[in-house]
Amino acid sequence: MKSNVTMRDIADKLGISSVTVSKALNDKDGVSEELKERIKTLAGEMGYRFNTVAKSMKEGLTYNIGVVIPERFTGPGQSFYLHIYQQISRALEPYGYYGILHILHREDEEQLNLPRIYYDRKVDGFILLGQVSKPYIELVQTMDQPKMFLDFYDEHADIDSVVTDNFYGAYELTNYLIAQGHRDIAYVGNIYSTSSIQDRFLGYYKSLLEHRLPLRNEWVLSDRDDEGSYVEMELPQPLPTAFVCNCDQVAHNLVHKLMGLGYRVPEDCSVVGFDNDVYATLIVPQLTTVGVDIEQMARTAVDSMMKKISHPGSRFGRVLVQGHIVYRDSVQSLERS
Amino acid sequence: MKSNVTMRDIADKLGISSVTVSKALNDKDGVSEELKERIKTLAGEMGYRFNTVAKSMKEGLTYNIGVVIPERFTGPGQSFYLHIYQQISRALEPYGYYGILHILHREDEEQLNLPRIYYDRKVDGFILLGQVSKPYIELVQTMDQPKMFLDFYDEHADIDSVVTDNFYGAYELTNYLIAQGHRDIAYVGNIYSTSSIQDRFLGYYKSLLEHRLPLRNEWVLSDRDDEGSYVEMELPQPLPTAFVCNCDQVAHNLVHKLMGLGYRVPEDCSVVGFDNDVYATLIVPQLTTVGVDIEQMARTAVDSMMKKISHPGSRFGRVLVQGHIVYRDSVQSLERS
DNA sequence: CTGAAAGCGCTTACAG
DNA sequence: CTGAAAGCGCTTACAG
Numbered sequence: 001m002k003s004n005v006t007m008r009d010i011a012d013k014l015g016i017s018s019v020t021v022s023k024a025l026n027d028k029d030g031v032s033e034e035l036k037e038r039i040k041t042l043a044g045e046m047g048y049r050f051n052t053v054a055k056s057m058k059e060g061l062t063y064n065i066g067v068v069i070p071e072r073f074t075g076p077g078q079s080f081y082l083h084i085y086q087q088i089s090r091a092l093e094p095y096g097y098y099g100i101l102h103i104l105h106r107e108d109e110e111q112l113n114l115p116r117i118y119y120d121r122k123v124d125g126f127i128l129l130g131q132v133s134k135p136y137i138e139l140v141q142t143m144d145q146p147k148m149f150l151d152f153y154d155e156h157a158d159i160d161s162v163v164t165d166n167f168y169g170a171y172e173l174t175n176y177l178i179a180q181g182h183r184d185i186a187y188v189g190n191i192y193s194t195s196s197i198q199d200r201f202l203g204y205y206k207s208l209l210e211h212r213l214p215l216r217n218e219w220v221l222s223d224r225d226d227e228g229s230y231v232e233m234e235l236p237q238p239l240p241t242a243f244v245c246n247c248d249q250v251a252h253n254l255v256h257k258l259m260g261l262g263y264r265v266p267e268d269c270s271v272v273g274f275d276n277d278v279y280a281t282l283i284v285p286q287l288t289t290v291g292v293d294i295e296q297m298a299r300t301a302v303d304s305m306m307k308k309i310s311h312p313g314s315r316f317g318r319v320l321v322q323g324h325i326v327y328r329d330s331v332q333s334l335e336r337s
Numbered sequence: 338m339k340s341n342v343t344m345r346d347i348a349d350k351l352g353i354s355s356v357t358v359s360k361a362l363n364d365k366d367g368v369s370e371e372l373k374e375r376i377k378t379l380a381g382e383m384g385y386r387f388n389t390v391a392k393s394m395k396e397g398l399t400y401n402i403g404v405v406i407p408e409r410f411t412g413p414g415q416s417f418y419l420h421i422y423q424q425i426s427r428a429l430e431p432y433g434y435y436g437i438l439h440i441l442h443r444e445d446e447e448q449l450n451l452p453r454i455y456y457d458r459k460v461d462g463f464i465l466l467g468q469v470s471k472p473y474i475e476l477v478q479t480m481d482q483p484k485m486f487l488d489f490y491d492e493h494a495d496i497d498s499v500v501t502d503n504f505y506g507a508y509e510l511t512n513y514l515i516a517q518g519h520r521d522i523a524y525v526g527n528i529y530s531t532s533s534i535q536d537r538f539l540g541y542y543k544s545l546l547e548h549r550l551p552l553r554n555e556w557v558l559s560d561r562d563d564e565g566s567y568v569e570m571e572l573p574q575p576l577p578t579a580f581v582c583n584c585d586q587v588a589h590n591l592v593h594k595l596m597g598l599g600y601r602v603p604e605d606c607s608v609v610g611f612d613n614d615v616y617a618t619l620i621v622p623q624l625t626t627v628g629v630d631i632e633q634m635a636r637t638a639v640d641s642m643m644k645k646i647s648h649p650g651s652r653f654g655r656v657l658v659q660g661h662i663v664y665r666d667s668v669q670s671l672e673r674s
Numbered sequence: 675c676t677g678a679a680a681g682c683g684c685t686t687a688c689a690g
Numbered sequence: 691c692t693g694a695a696a697g698c699g700c701t702t703a704c705a706g
Contacts, residue, residue, distance in 0.1 A: 057394050
């Protein structure tokens with residue numbers, strides 16, 4: 001397979017013009033069926049491969065989408081966003097598009113440097129995967145290319161976004177705990193950290209409200225600082241009977257902590273998570289949690305992005321992707337006991 | 338920031354030619370310092386962004402590297418290769434290159450379809466990350482572009498590769514067990530499945546040989562079928578005092594299994610893993626294992642790939658990247674007891 | 675130091 | 691149905 005075969009090479013061999021070869025190879029009108037077949041056959045024999053770059057130049061499209069993930073979400077043990085990226089790559093396939101991953105370094109986020117893929121015009125659009133700082137969001141808005149947020153959103157930024165229905169998921173999960181007889185339920189998560197954590201908290205709160213249960217400040221436990229680094233947390237005394245954690249990793253850590261202090265989960269204390277990631281099943285008891293539909297989120301984001309590229313200026317707002325509760329073994333029913 | 342600013346636009350504003358603008362912006366000779374400055378300033382003001390596509394077309398380079406990962410290594414809970422991909426992206430940065438991830442679907446591997454990035458000429462080279470079938474390896478060799486294997490190799494295929502020093506790592510780890518007084522040591526892994534598992538086995542075996550310990554067939558336990566799917570494994574009776582597992586995930590599963598059967602780890606039985614991934618620390622006791630230097634592997638692969646692109650036809654063979662033992666709590670010393 | 679000409683490999687009108 | 695011309699935005703010789 002020689003690589004440097006061009007349409008002109010094929011045209012020359014057949015004594016025709018490269019225009020006709022282009023039409024044939026792209027299945028466009030204006031070539032007889034018979035000639036088209038001959039061209040395609042010869043192209044195959046000569047090992048012709050399409051030169052996407054030339055097409056890109058003509059059309060002004062790169063057929064790449066940039067997926068930007070802040071560095072802090074990509075450490076060891078943090079594979080959630082990498083898996084979403086993988087699903088994005090997949091979802092782009094049928095469109096003939098490719099995904100280019102860009103890890104947004106801490107310094108670049110702080111110093112407000114746009115990703116290099118922007119300055120290099122490597123992509124036709126950006127998917128920002130994972131919450132960035134407010135100033136960075138504002139910076140992103142100055143880019144004159146289609147862009148969207150995935151798995152977070154910002155009230156003030158007028159950028160389309162696709163997020164899990166965090167609010168409803170946490171609401172349902174808390175309802176479930178209450179249905180199991182729990183009344184003393186704490187929430188774990190820094191509610192000023194990300195929109196996801198905040199919305200999950202509000203879903204938890206709505207459930208409390210609906211059941212006329214009080215929201216107790218000492219039962220809203222911060223698990224990380226505002227930058228997202230985990231901090232050691234203080235357990236309230238007396239212990240609530242259940243904890244709604246903002247993610248599986250934190251739920252996982254909490255279970256370990258409780259066990260270390262001699263409590264049994266779920267007998268002494270129930271714990272639920274969110275995300276249904278590795279952490280949910282890498283512990284005994286396995287965690288009851290909310291499964292996020294990664295595939296659906298990626299597909300929704302990609303479909304929307306493609307529309308934005310083909311119809312510049314189009315908007316679709318904030319799209320919620322529903323999750324579903326995964327029932328496992330970390331919740332005790334208080335009804336029976 | 339308007340996007341459609343070209344070098345010509347800048348040239349026109351300054352009443353000069355686009356050639357001069359090109360030279361200035363690329364810091365090439367042939368422009369006076371003063372003019373160069375004026376050009377750069379204006380480019381900044383006009384929001385000029387380099388059109389990589391045009392450069393690509395001229396040079397015949399895409400400035401992309403394809404990273405191909407077989408689908409079976411990318412499931413939920415399997416983030417090792419995604420993390421390597423991430424490090425590859427990073428390592429490509431200083432070269433002005435980008436990484437395009439391509440998940441090799443099961444069907445495409447079976448039906449011997451080359452990745453679409455090949456036919457679309459999207460990349461200047463390929464990094465195959467994760468073992469593929471023999472026939473697919475042969476197919477890959479027909480591609481007329483730089484290519485290399487990462488984290489596996491094939492004896493017969495004459496393709497450059499970068500791998501962890503599996504042999505030496507397992508050898509050292511087994512030596513450590515023996516130093517702790519262990520004599521009855523089993524190996525867990527299907528030794529026909531991948532070259533990594535095979536080499537780790539041989540490292541284990543070498544350690545046995547050096548210490549004049551017999552290799553017992555019933556102590557070489559298969560953990561997966563030849564396609565890589567995990568299978569339930571039979572524990573030998575009587576139990577050895579230690580297990581060398583081919584990876585952390587399998588070690589993790591084994592510990593669970595042993596505990597389920599009422600054994601204590603490491604008191605009744607020591608278990609070591611390989612990779613130092615999430616699975617190593619998500620269990621009590623945390624696993625003693627061999628840490629793979631993901632960053633170094635990615636960097637080595639990228640540096641080599643860049644050489645292959647700039648010097649076509651260059652070879653560097655099989656490069657080993659050293660790992661290091663991470664001592665944790667899953668090994669009991671038999672000397673003291 | 676500066677620039678006119680040609681070309682990278684395609685595609686898009688348009689003409690025959 | 692087929693093709694000559696022009697152009698996408700740059701860069702590489704080469705000439706002045």
